[in-house]
Amino acid sequence: MSRLAIFVLCFTIVNCAEDVGWFWHVTDFHYDFSYWTDQLSCNDVVTSPGIFGDYWCDSPWLLIKDSIEGMKGIKSKVDFVLWTGDNIAHIKDENLTLEMNIDSINNITNELKRNFPGIKVYATLGNHDYLPNNQFPPTTNEIYNQIGDMWKDWIGETAQVNQFKTSAYYSLKTVHGLRILGLNTNLYYTSNKVTPNVTDPAGQFQWLDQQLAAAKTNKEKVIITAHIPPGIHTPANIVWFYKQFNDKFLEVIDKHVDSGIIVGMYYGHDHSDGFKVYYNSKDEPAFPIHSAPSVTPWRYKIPEETGDPHNPGVKLVSYNRTTGEPLNIKMYYIDLPDSNSKNKTEWKLEYDFNDVYKTKDVGAASIDDLAKRMTKDRSLIQMYYKYKDVSAGNSGKCDTDCEESILCGFKYYKMSELENCKTTFTNASARVTSTSLIIEFVVTLVTLLITLRLR
């Protein structure tokens, strides 16, 4: 076959071999150095802790090491790794020091470098990585400085290392020409008491706007990655950003969404596996948002509520290197109790996205179509719900309200819009109920008349 024929074939066949690449998305390790001693992160008493961890606690070191080695064992030749933060355990500030936080992040950094030598890791910080917890400042500080130095091989460009040291965000280009914007969305988190009165913390909104404008001019495709996602975490219905920052973030994205340059967003923080779609001004699906579940199995517990258990998971994404469009996701996980009982882990495939959801890829149009199918076929939402907690046994617990929150959360990013969306479901079901009542009444009446005539 001539080179021209191969070239033509590459443009006519979607999965042209050299055009498809892979990347890992891993997040929320939450390393608990006290797991074998004081169990400072554990939300309940754990009398016989498993060697790979416990649902009530954050990760022992063995789980972190094992998960990174597990990723390497499954696929070591990837184009890059997205690592979206939260490396420090859910431990009170008084039991932590800045040095301890830096040490933990350094240990995980070294483990990733050892297992993925020469591979770029696009890393972002999570709200737990700062001390005091959550209080990310809009100015330079010791943590941004030290982490900037720690990650300088991965960031590569001196200007971007310096940018990171002042603000913990950066803009980089992959070897295949995709633009990666690594954001510091911890600045917008509702638990951050330093930033709510700042109009544009660390100038990130203005910078993001400029980066997206420049990408359009340079005809680049953009992947955005960060720890905390915008929009609504469903079915719990939590907006992680302060309202003014959520609105502003969406405003900046809306300004650029129609140009089609943003091809995907990847986040952590939710500790659950999930996806959403972002729509353009014509209400057409524009790009997908994918969230990876945490490595830590930690389940939260507050007086009013106890979170569900979940298994450690890591996400492998195949994508088109030229367009940046994600093509498929393979979720790998370990069954935590099973691994503990056998004293060894088996990182196995939890699901292949295109297989289980019957999609042709995991881009915006396919997720939009899937979301529409889910509205009619609620068994698909129950499957989504099971995978949300990485198959730790929640199947069938999502009631109608939960299902409708998830469905509305796929599309709506403001609480008022989500509530309106849920009302349309309620009205539709009320219409169905009243129609059924009318039909039932007519049938009863006709039956009665026939019975009377027959007498």
Ligand SMILES: [Zn+2]
């Ligand atoms: Zn976390």
Ligand SMILES: [Zn+2]
């Ligand atoms: Zn977080």
